[in-house]
Amino acid sequence: MCLLALATAAWAAGIAITATVDKTEATLDDYIVLQLAVEGTRDEPALPDVSAFKVQSRGTSSQMTIVNGRVSSKLEYTYILYPQKPGTFRIGPFTLGDGSRTVRSNQITLTISQAATQQQGAAEIFVTASVDNENPYLNEQIIYTFRFCRRVKVASASLTEQPAFDGFLAQSLGKEREFQKVINGQQYLVTEIRQALFPLKTGALEISPTTLQAAVVTQGRRSRRGNPFFDDSFFGFTETVPKHFRTAPVRVSVKPLPADGRPADFANLVGRFTMTSSLSAANARVGDSLTLTIAVTGTGLLKNLQTVEVGPVENFKVYDDKPVFEPAVTGGGAGGKLTIKKALVPLVSGALQVPAARLSFFDPEARGYKTIMSRSYVVQVSPASAGEKLDIVQPSGGTGPFKQEVKFLGRDILPIHTGTQALLGARTRLPFFPLLLFLLLPPAVFCALLFIKRVRDRSAGDPGARRQKNAYKLFRKNAAAVQNVLADEARFYQTGAKALKDFLGDTLNMPGQALTASDLDSLLAGKIPPDVLQEVKHQLDFFDSGRFGFKQYGIAERRAVLDAMCTYARRLNRVMRK
Amino acid sequence: MKKICSMICIVLGLYCPAGAQDAQPDTTLFLQANQAYKNGDYAAAAEGYEQLLSQGLRNGDMYYNLGNAYLKNGSLGRALFNFRMAERFMPRDADLEANVQYALDQTRDTIDCSGATPFWHTFFFWFYKLTSRELGYALLCCNFLFWALLAIKYFFRTESLGIVASIALFFTVFFGASLLVKHYQTTQVKRAVALAREIQVRSGSGPRDTVLFKLHEGAEMVVEQEDASWAKISLCDGKMGWVQKSSIGILPDS
Numbered sequence: 001m002c003l004l005a006l007a008t009a010a011w012a013a014g015i016a017i018t019a020t021v022d023k024t025e026a027t028l029d030d031y032i033v034l035q036l037a038v039e040g041t042r043d044e045p046a047l048p049d050v051s052a053f054k055v056q057s058r059g060t061s062s063q064m065t066i067v068n069g070r071v072s073s074k075l076e077y078t079y080i081l082y083p084q085k086p087g088t089f090r091i092g093p094f095t096l097g098d099g100s101r102t103v104r105s106n107q108i109t110l111t112i113s114q115a116a117t118q119q120q121g122a123a124e125i126f127v128t129a130s131v132d133n134e135n136p137y138l139n140e141q142i143i144y145t146f147r148f149c150r151r152v153k154v155a156s157a158s159l160t161e162q163p164a165f166d167g168f169l170a171q172s173l174g175k176e177r178e179f180q181k182v183i184n185g186q187q188y189l190v191t192e193i194r195q196a197l198f199p200l201k202t203g204a205l206e207i208s209p210t211t212l213q214a215a216v217v218t219q220g221r222r223s224r225r226g227n228p229f230f231d232d233s234f235f236g237f238t239e240t241v242p243k244h245f246r247t248a249p250v251r252v253s254v255k256p257l258p259a260d261g262r263p264a265d266f267a268n269l270v271g272r273f274t275m276t277s278s279l280s281a282a283n284a285r286v287g288d289s290l291t292l293t294i295a296v297t298g299t300g301l302l303k304n305l306q307t308v309e310v311g312p313v314e315n316f317k318v319y320d321d322k323p324v325f326e327p328a329v330t331g332g333g334a335g336g337k338l339t340i341k342k343a344l345v346p347l348v349s350g351a352l353q354v355p356a357a358r359l360s361f362f363d364p365e366a367r368g369y370k371t372i373m374s375r376s377y378v379v380q381v382s383p384a385s386a387g388e389k390l391d392i393v394q395p396s397g398g399t400g401p402f403k404q405e406v407k408f409l410g411r412d413i414l415p416i417h418t419g420t421q422a423l424l425g426a427r428t429r430l431p432f433f434p435l436l437l438f439l440l441l442p443p444a445v446f447c448a449l450l451f452i453k454r455v456r457d458r459s460a461g462d463p464g465a466r467r468q469k470n471a472y473k474l475f476r477k478n479a480a481a482v483q484n485v486l487a488d489e490a491r492f493y494q495t496g497a498k499a500l501k502d503f504l505g506d507t508l509n510m511p512g513q514a515l516t517a518s519d520l521d522s523l524l525a526g527k528i529p530p531d532v533l534q535e536v537k538h539q540l541d542f543f544d545s546g547r548f549g550f551k552q553y554g555i556a557e558r559r560a561v562l563d564a565m566c567t568y569a570r571r572l573n574r575v576m577r578k
Numbered sequence: 579m580k581k582i583c584s585m586i587c588i589v590l591g592l593y594c595p596a597g598a599q600d601a602q603p604d605t606t607l608f609l610q611a612n613q614a615y616k617n618g619d620y621a622a623a624a625e626g627y628e629q630l631l632s633q634g635l636r637n638g639d640m641y642y643n644l645g646n647a648y649l650k651n652g653s654l655g656r657a658l659f660n661f662r663m664a665e666r667f668m669p670r671d672a673d674l675e676a677n678v679q680y681a682l683d684q685t686r687d688t689i690d691c692s693g694a695t696p697f698w699h700t701f702f703f704w705f706y707k708l709t710s711r712e713l714g715y716a717l718l719c720c721n722f723l724f725w726a727l728l729a730i731k732y733f734f735r736t737e738s739l740g741i742v743a744s745i746a747l748f749f750t751v752f753f754g755a756s757l758l759v760k761h762y763q764t765t766q767v768k769r770a771v772a773l774a775r776e777i778q779v780r781s782g783s784g785p786r787d788t789v790l791f792k793l794h795e796g797a798e799m800v801v802e803q804e805d806a807s808w809a810k811i812s813l814c815d816g817k818m819g820w821v822q823k824s825s826i827g828i829l830p831d832s
Contacts, residue, residue: 411680411683412680413646413649413650413676413677413680413681414673414676414677415646415673416612416615416623416642416643416646416647417639417642417643417673418612419639421637421639422608422637422639422640422643423603423605423608423635424637425603425634425635425636425637426636426637426638426667427711428666428667428709428710428711428764429709429710429711429714429761429764430710430711430714430715435714435717435718438718438721438722439717439718439721442721442722442724442725442726443725445725445729446725446728446729449729449733450732453733
């Protein structure tokens with residue numbers, strides 16, 4: 001291998017990149033090894049636009065050298081460049097960012113030529129791609145075959161680029177197969193990969209190339225020719241050379257299906273097919289379920305077929321089952337078997353006919369449309385057993401309304417509110433203090449009522465207490481009457497004595513008219529202040545002496561005693577309440 | 579007697595709609611905004627409704643109309659913001675519910691809030707379907723009923739009213755608790771809606787902090803903390819971060 005150092009480096013602050021390739025001229029079958037040597041940093045350089053090549057990284061290697069005590073390190077990045085098109089291309093510079101500065105490598109010019117047009121008979125290894133029909137009809141199946149032929153040892157091989165099959169529906173025809181084949185008098189080992197293609201549009205279509213990379217075993221420098229035992233890499237007498245192979249693009253011209261003779265029920269099915277059918281029973285009762293099985297077998301794009309027309313099925317309710325497709329690969333290509341089942345429920349009794357199923361397709365070999373039919377059946381249907389309720393839905397062709405799910409056809413928001421309520425203000429919550437007031441008001445009212453009731457109950461249950469409570473009130477009333485008769489001496493003494501004694505009787509809860517001064521001593525001594533007791537006794541004596549004629553008092557004296565009686569009654573009431 | 583009447587009027591004043599005490603609403607502006615909406619001039623319609631709101635005319639219909647105008651005008655975030663405000667006034671409005679769902683369907687972010695939300699909405703429906711005001715009325719009614727029944731039972735010796743009074747007490751406590759929780763939610767939990775087309779949620783309250791994730795217009799969040807220009811937000815799936823306050827709309831304490 002001739003290692004060409006094409007350019008050197010850009011140095012900046014101890015950082016350098018050097019790009020080298022193993023060759024500057026190659027064909028589309030070759031590949032080029034690109035090495036980027038980076039010194040002074042471990043950053044990977046950025047790759048420039050290399051769209052003319054397919055780039056594959058092959059890892060890195062590092063190298064450290066010490067010269068006169070100075071240590072320097074170098075990192076080598078290795079890439080494999082697979083040419084994608086012929087021409088002259090300049091790659092680089094490869095750049096490395098170092099903060100504000102950018103270090104650039106050298107540029108390399110590569111010249112790529114077409115692959116060598118070597119005769120297949122002379123080549124030791126070659127790849128081919130072909131189709132069995134370059135002028136198919138729309139939807140007609142064609143077979144794409146990729147072959148890898150070699151008559152030398154190959155350590156390993158892999159497809160690095162596979163065609164995209166744009167404009168086709170591709171379907172694999174199984175695993176790769178390997179066989180021996182004599183080509184131009186030479187025996188080759190052939191690996192074959194097949195794909196079924198169904199053109200989806202008419203016109204010129206191109207199948208892009210397939211690329212294969214192989215490690216070809218070659219004789220090493222120490223090889224012992226003539227001894228196959230030692231021709232093994234284990235002993236180091238052979239070495240492997242990576243090679244790169246590419247097929248030529250395959251061009252296909254797709255024809256439209258003829259318009260003449262196209263059946264009305266034709267559903268773009270192209271191929272060759274046969275159809276069989278069976279019915280689960282020939283006799284049934286009304287409401288029983290029968291199964292009509294239709295099987296379509298053949299080569300073509302059968303799995304896209306959803307159903308087969310059976311019609312018109314009268315006096316049966318028909319339920320379609322999901323079709324089952326079993327793919328199969330035959331000598332003719334991809335195909336299989338499609339099984340369609342329909343449940344038939346008789347609605348009336350009698351001899352009911354199940355019509356034949358019908359399938360139309362285009363046969364490319366016959367270059368015309370064909371319609372195949374299964375057999376028809378007659379089912380003897382007897383009435384449902386007595387008492388059995390037939391609960392089945394009438395067919396959609398009946399007289400009842402045809403119901404279906406309501407579906408949205410579009411989405412939008414609902415309109416604005418234009419009513420006058422939009423002009424009224426609103427609050428989202430109640431103010432706190434009024435809320436608290438209204439919350440506490442009912443319990444407060446309840447408590448107040450409860451208190452009043454208890455007081456009233458207490459009063460009603462104790463007459464003495466009630467007398468005591470009302471004593472002073474009554475006294476004031478009586479005192480006012482005494483005041484009125486102040487001028488009438490006889491009535492004054494009588495009324496005054498009554499007022500005083502009633503007050504004392506009510507206060508002490510005892511009969512008041514029988515009270516005497518000595519009674520007061522025994523009842524009130526120690527309970528009221530002595531001066532009050534003494535004064536009350538004096539007033540009592542005053543009224544008694546006046547009433548019974550012992551003494552006569554002037555009007556001034558009578559008024560003074562009345563005032564004193566009122567004053568001391570107030571004091572006595574206060575003391576007794578305490 | 580006049581004094582008592584005045585007191586009653588003042589207390590009952592709280593039951594009167596706020597608008598009754600506010601200035602007369604600008605009817606012409608409202609009609610113009612409606613007409614602009616019908617004519618497809620959604621920007622003008624939104625401006626009209628905004629003006630009415632700024633005049634103090636706040637109700638669910640006004641927020642709803644404003645949300646509609648923003649949604650039609652392509653401002654998904656502002657639309658959701660106003661729809662959420664409208665929900666506080668009329669949580670049972672079917673039109674509003676439909677438009678909120680429509681707006682939510684337009685949002686770009688998928689935030690997993692599935693948690694217990696359907697459960698809460700089903701079993702605590704009154705909480706979500708009644709406003710704070712309605713909960714307050716329910717509380718006052720139940721409270722009054724309870725004390726009235728208790729008074730009748732106590733003063734008229736009607737023992738059979740005990741069960742009814744107990745039920746009334748249960749509902750009083752029930753609505754009282756609901757009102758407290760709702761009050762807490764509307765005053766203490768600050769909700770927000772993303773208004774900008776895209777929001778960068780950062781690890782801290784600074785423009786140089788790491789961008790944790792991005793939110794898009796209409797995304798809803800809870801504001802945990804805020805300072806002058808940044809707010810710490812959390813999503814219902816637990817993600818947290820800081821966003822610029824100018825890029826979100828925080829729902830005010832109404």
